[in-house]
Amino acid sequence: MTAVFDRDALSEALGQTGQGDRAAFRRVYEATSAKLMGVCLRILSDRQLAEDVMQEIYLTVWNKAASFDPGRASPITWLVTIARNRSIDRLRSGAIARNSVPVDAAYDLADGAPSALDHIELADDAGRLGVCLDELDEKVSRVIRTAFFEGVTYEVLAQREETPLGTMKSWIRRGLLKLRSCLEQ
Structure with a gap:
């Protein structure tokens, strides 16, 4: 104590x-x-x-x-x-054994953080995605953004848009196909 x-x-x-x-x-x-x-x-x-x-x-x-x-x-x-x-x-006094390793050994150590190139590629991909989303119909772009960036379910989106669930799924499916085509260019 x-x-x-x-x-x-x-x-x-x-x-x-x-x-x-x-x-x-x-x-x-x-x-x-x-x-x-x-x-x-x-x-x-x-x-x-x-x-x-x-x-x-x-x-x-x-x-x-x-x-x-x-x-x-x-x-x-x-x-x-x-x-x-x-x-x-x-x-x-040297009582502590130093575990010294040559600096070259650090080359093989993995760094879990994204590299600068990864950041650039991610930013480029995000920019391209934004451009492609802007090319979609405004309503389709909005529901795709809401579904995938905010995690809102298709059911909730259908209620918000006062649209049948099947129609909502069709909008999102067609919108995703257009996005894929745009991103592949």
């Missing part, structure tokens, strides 16, 4: 830790361990290493708490600085 401390309470607990008070040290740990673990994980990106560094951090806190000066920094700033520095030291 994480304890919540205000700045003054944490400063006091650090001062007591500097005097060898184990209960105060426990309060400091309970109040700050989650935050400091987050700092370590963000820098190290490895939970096991972060846990190892956390031991070093609290060993440092136990040994140096007497040197904490609340007039110079807030207690959490002092603790985060220790966590950050220990984590960076661990990174620099």
